[in-house]
Structures are given as structure tokens and as C-alpha cells.
Amino acid sequence: MANGDTAARTRPKDRKQQILTVARDLFVELGYHQVTMRLIADRLGIRAGALYRHYSNKAELFDAVVREGFAGLAPPSADGTLADTLAATAEVVTTRTYLGALWSREARFLPAETYTTVRDLLRRYTRAYVTLLQADRPELSDAEAELLAWGLQSIMGSPGRYPARLPAAELSQVLLGAGLALSTARLAPPGEPIERIESSLQPVSRRERLLLGAMRLFAERGYQDTAMADIGAVADVTGPSLYAHFDSKGAVLLAAFQRGTQVLWAELDDALRAHADPVDALAAVVAGYVRRSRDWSGLSVPMTGDAAIEDAARAAQREYVAEWVGLLEDGRPVLEHAVARALVHTTLSVIDDLCRTPHLFDAAFEDNVTAMALAILRSGSEAG
Numbered sequence: 001m002a003n004g005d006t007a008a009r010t011r012p013k014d015r016k017q018q019i020l021t022v023a024r025d026l027f028v029e030l031g032y033h034q035v036t037m038r039l040i041a042d043r044l045g046i047r048a049g050a051l052y053r054h055y056s057n058k059a060e061l062f063d064a065v066v067r068e069g070f071a072g073l074a075p076p077s078a079d080g081t082l083a084d085t086l087a088a089t090a091e092v093v094t095t096r097t098y099l100g101a102l103w104s105r106e107a108r109f110l111p112a113e114t115y116t117t118v119r120d121l122l123r124r125y126t127r128a129y130v131t132l133l134q135a136d137r138p139e140l141s142d143a144e145a146e147l148l149a150w151g152l153q154s155i156m157g158s159p160g161r162y163p164a165r166l167p168a169a170e171l172s173q174v175l176l177g178a179g180l181a182l183s184t185a186r187l188a189p190p191g192e193p194i195e196r197i198e199s200s201l202q203p204v205s206r207r208e209r210l211l212l213g214a215m216r217l218f219a220e221r222g223y224q225d226t227a228m229a230d231i232g233a234v235a236d237v238t239g240p241s242l243y244a245h246f247d248s249k250g251a252v253l254l255a256a257f258q259r260g261t262q263v264l265w266a267e268l269d270d271a272l273r274a275h276a277d278p279v280d281a282l283a284a285v286v287a288g289y290v291r292r293s294r295d296w297s298g299l300s301v302p303m304t305g306d307a308a309i310e311d312a313a314r315a316a317q318r319e320y321v322a323e324w325v326g327l328l329e330d331g332r333p334v335l336e337h338a339v340a341r342a343l344v345h346t347t348l349s350v351i352d353d354l355c356r357t358p359h360l361f362d363a364a365f366e367d368n369v370t371a372m373a374l375a376i377l378r379s380g381s382e383a384g
Helices: 003-009 015-030 037-044 048-052 058-070 082-093 098-109 112-136 142-157 168-183 206-221 228-235 240-245 249-274 278-293 307-331 337-354 365-377
Strands: none
Touching: 015 037, 015 058, 015 098, 037 048, 037 058, 058 098, 058 112, 082 112, 082 142, 082 168, 098 112, 098 142, 112 142, 142 168, 142 337, 142 365, 168 337, 168 365, 206 228, 206 240, 206 249, 228 240, 228 249, 249 278, 249 307, 278 307, 278 337, 278 365, 307 337, 337 365
């Protein structure tokens, strides 16, 4: 055999790591459902058979990606300070920005053992934050400290869920500042836990019922695991009547996303009309977003595999986020644009996460989450 043939057939020593890196990037870029073993092999420039020698299927490979990402992470020690702990955590997560995206979007595809291991690790982080918060602020009740701890956890998990335009070192400082600011937020005394009422009342309009049902199912199950028949069943609309309103699940998703953003635009318009000061207007916009996010999944764009739908949804998302960034910059004119944008995205991630955590809900929840969000938006270094 010629030397050239031998070189061509020699496998790189780091082939397994190459596979993990390429697979990780594809899972973040396209979502679990849209990635195939063939696509990963093509991106690597190898035969599918060579990939299967290392991993037997996509589920096994995804599990390996997540396990590698969380490897070496350990909950902070209660012996340290909150500031030091947040600084160390921010430094780590900005080098593994993919973790937040994969965990928040794709965790349901993990095997039970890995899911439980990661979930328990994150819970231990939260408990450590509670201890450190109460060391700094002894007046905090357990419920108040837990809410703030979940907020800190969300801040540290936010990178990767939006396109970052800051170098890792600068993003780390933004996260640290956001965490320190949130930890000092003044909270209202906890109220009684809130039990959500499951009303049987529905709109007369079939189209409206379909939209409301779809929004709930997409938030609960995810887009890929919701079928048109599921949406029809929730709305009590079946057969030809279902497709008379929407010709596909993607059309339902786009309409639901547009409906949600229209509600947010109405809240924003009200805030702009009611307040002449950008700081006050932004506070009103934040309060409105918190109020609406309790019943809606927020601005996250699911991975559908339909480029037209995803592009339209992301365009709407960018347009709305730009309003927050504009108000923040008007109120803080020397804040760097990239920092303002990172603060807005971090704030939205925290609100969305907390509003999807029902055990935190009480009578003061909306006011407290608003206070935490505004604390994040007041953080960050100034330019100049």
C-alpha cells in the first residue's frame, strides 16, 4: 500500500472529539430533531459508517455531548462569597455557551439517568446560591432567597440562547454584573402560593381556540412533539374544520407567535404613550412582559426545520428586542450597544425561565420578577 493511501486511511487521534464538537454545534444550530447522523458525517467529511463506529445512534451522541459539557462542573462551596462564586461561574459558562441552549431546549431527549444527573447538579447550584444569598442578606426568607437563586441560575444559563456579540471575557463581566445586581433586588414580602384556575371557557371563534390551544401545547410539549390532531383535540376542532383555518402545524406556530408578539407590542405601545421618560417606559414594558409571560412561552423560537417560519419568527423577535435595547440606551446613553443588547437578552431569558417555574408563583411573583429584571437592566459597565 502506498504511503499516501496509508495517510488517507489514518484516523485522526482526536476523531471522537471532532465528532462531539461538530454534533454539538449542529444540535445548537438546528435543534435535536433536525440533526441526523448523516448530516454530522457530512459536516465532518467522513462516511456514516465511520461515525457509527464511535456512536450507535443520534440519541447516544447527544447524550455524550451533554455529559461532556457538564463534566467537571461542581456546585460552588458555601464557604466562598457570592461575588467570587458568580465570577467563577460566569467565567466557566462563557466558555461553554452551548449548555444553556441545549439544556433549555433539548433536555427532554436525554436518557433518564443523564437528565436526572444534570437536574440534580443544577439544583445543588441553586441551593448553594440560596446559602450564599442569605449569608449576604440575612433578612431574606427561604422563599425570597430561592427566587433570587433561580434568577442567578438563569443568568448563568442564558449564554447560547441568543447570539452573543461580546468576547467571552466581556460577556463574563456582563453576567457577573447582572448577577450581583439581581442579588441586591428589593423584593416584596412573599404572598400566598397561587393556584392556577383551569377554566373550561373558550372563545366561540374556532381559529382563536386553535391558537390558544396551540400556544399552550407548544409551551408544555414543544413544537416537535405536538401534532395537528393534538391542537384540534384541545380546541375541539377536528377534521376538515381544522385545516380550513391552518394548512399545517407550521402555519399554526407562526400565527401563534405573531399573536403573542402583537400582545407584547400593544403593551409596549401603552407604555410609550403613558411615559415620557425612557426609564419609566422600560419599567412599564418589563412589567407587561412579565405579566404576559405567565401565560405565554415568551419570545423563544422553536427549531422547526422550516427556514421560512424560523426566519419570520426571528425577524419579529429582533424587532421587538430592539425596542427594549433602544429604551435602555435612551435611559443610559453611555452604555455600549453590545452590552445593552446582552443585558436585554439576559433579562428576557430570566423572565421566561422564572415564568415557566410554577412552584415559585405567589401573590408577589410578578412584582418581584419585575424588580429582578430591572435590576439586571441597571447593571453593566458604561462606555467612555
